[in-house]
Amino acid sequence: MNKKVAFYTLGCKLNFSETSTIARSFEKEDFERVDFSEKADIYVINTCSVTENADKRFKTIVKQAQKNNPDAFVAAVGCYAQLKPEELAAVDGVDLVLGATEKFKITDYLNDLSKNNHGEVHSCEIEEADFYVGSYAIGDRTRAFLKVQDGCDYKCTYCTIPLARGISRSDNLDNVLRNAREIASQNIKEIVLTGVNIGDYGKGEFGNKKHEHTFLDLVQALDRVEGIHRLRISSIEPNLLKNETIHFVANSNTFVPHFHIPLQSGSDAILKKMRRRYLTNLYVDRVKHIRETMPHACIGVDVIVGFPGETDEHFLETYHFLNELDISYLHVFTYSERDNTLAAEMENPVPQHIRKKRSKMLRGLSVKKRRAFYESQLGSVRTVLFEGENKSGYIHGFTENYVKVKAPWDPSLVNTLHQVELTNIDDDGLVRIAFVSETVSA
Known part of the structure; x- marks a missing residue:
């Protein structure tokens, strides 16, 4: 019987693309890929270290793998594995840790799948x-x-x-x-x-x-x-x-017509401390240019709250900047100290309770912005790509400009493109539709 391998990916879309490539290398070695919730011979965890939560989740995921199969071989790859290989190797149950240059050669390290007392590390400078x-x-x-x-x-x-x-x-x-x-x-x-x-x-x-x-x-x-x-x-x-x-x-x-543009702060003073390569006037110019050429475009924004030295005045500057900007939604990140970064050594860290309060305020602003954007699109005709899940009797999809819509579940709609009219916003914040055309593309 072929040995079985399962994968768990933390973090960004880039990590997901790399997990798929690593999975294909296992398939070439005749491994059978199974879901992470199933019993496997090898569990591969692709890690992230952008936030503290991703670090903490790693241990939980290792425990899940051990629960599925106590004898399984557990390997860690990805950003956290490169930054703190010894820390991961010390986690109970981890057998192999591979750094940035080694992760795509993982099958070369799997000659012996017996459990190790301490994780084996192969990582590069x-x-x-x-x-x-x-x-x-x-x-x-x-x-x-x-x-x-x-x-x-x-x-x-x-x-x-x-x-x-x-x-x-x-x-x-x-x-x-x-x-x-x-x-x-x-x-x-x-x-x-x-x-x-x-x-x-x-x-x-x-x-x-x-x-x-x-x-x-x-x-x-x-x-x-x-x-x-x-x-x-x-x-x-x-x-x-x-x-x-x-x-x-x-x-x-x-x-x-969908752009996601990191801002990180609406305060030029904080942008300079972050060493970003622009100031707010350039950001305003980009948003203005998109709106002039594509009035219906969706514009998403990344923003970090609680950066060291961010005063109430700096934060309010960010809040008002975003409130007045013609954008569609926010991704809000609460600043967390990361080892070996300059920011972690900066003076005047923002207390955790204030970071949480500021994050909550911006998340509320994001809800308001998304609602206003959705309302601006009602009555327009857009093309929707329907997705594959039945969610409580509804099928969901996204328009080209990233409006999330819903329709009564119909399996024939999965992975098809349809022209629809956006009619009204439902109680859950998603947009109801009326079909305008037959399938644009099946």
Whole structure:
């Protein structure tokens, strides 16, 4: 019988794409992939270290694996595994910890699947992570996450990602297009472009800083790939989101009017302490430009509350800045100290109860912003891609501009595109629809 392997992924879409690539390497070695809740011979946990919660969840997930099979071999890979390999190796039940350069060669380390008293560590100095491994993940039958870039050359004072993933480097354009065609051939309707800093696309391997292609070259080439119905750009830095890219998306065949642009703070003083590469006036300019070219676009924002030295005045500056900005929703992160970052050593840390209070205020603002955006779209005709789950008798889907809609469950709608009219907002905050057309694409 083939040995069984199960995977658990913490963190971002990039981690999901890499888990899929690692899973395919197991399939080539004749392992059978099963769900993490099932009994397996090997459990692979792809870790994240962006927030404290991701660190804490790791131990819980290891316990779950041990409960499913006390004799199973447990391996940890990913960002946390690179940053704190010995810490993970010391967790009861962990047998193998692989760093940034080793994770894609995991099957080479599995000659002996017997349990270890202490986790075995194979991790590199992060400077050695100078090569690129392309990957993509198929989250469900409707969309795929396509990795186009890895690592980051920015030195934001709160962030450990450069320590966990190394320098900025990109897949070459031919490989990206090959992966996109492979995804399209599997009847997947939407591709989400992912990376650590995708606007920096084009930097080659081995620290080559020359951009062979730009991010604009990438989106123009992907727009010409046949069989892809939708392309969505994931998070992109405001200083790297150029006007020509915004114009191209506005007139594109497949790129959808949805941008997710990290802000982190609406206070220029805090942005400078964070060592971000822009100030609020540039951010306002980007939002304004999107609204001028695509009035119906969805604009999401990342924001961090409770950064060291953030006074009440700084926070209110952020709150009012976001309140007045024509955006659609927020992703709110409560600042947490990370080892080996400059921010962790800064004076005037914000007390935890104040961080929580500020986070709650911005989450409330996000609900208000999303509601206002949804209301602005009522009466319009949009195209919805329906997803695969029956949720309490309803099927859900997203419009091209990221309005979440619901309709009575109908299995024939799964993974199809329909033109619909957005009619009203339901009690749960989702939008009800009326069908305008037959299937746009099955």
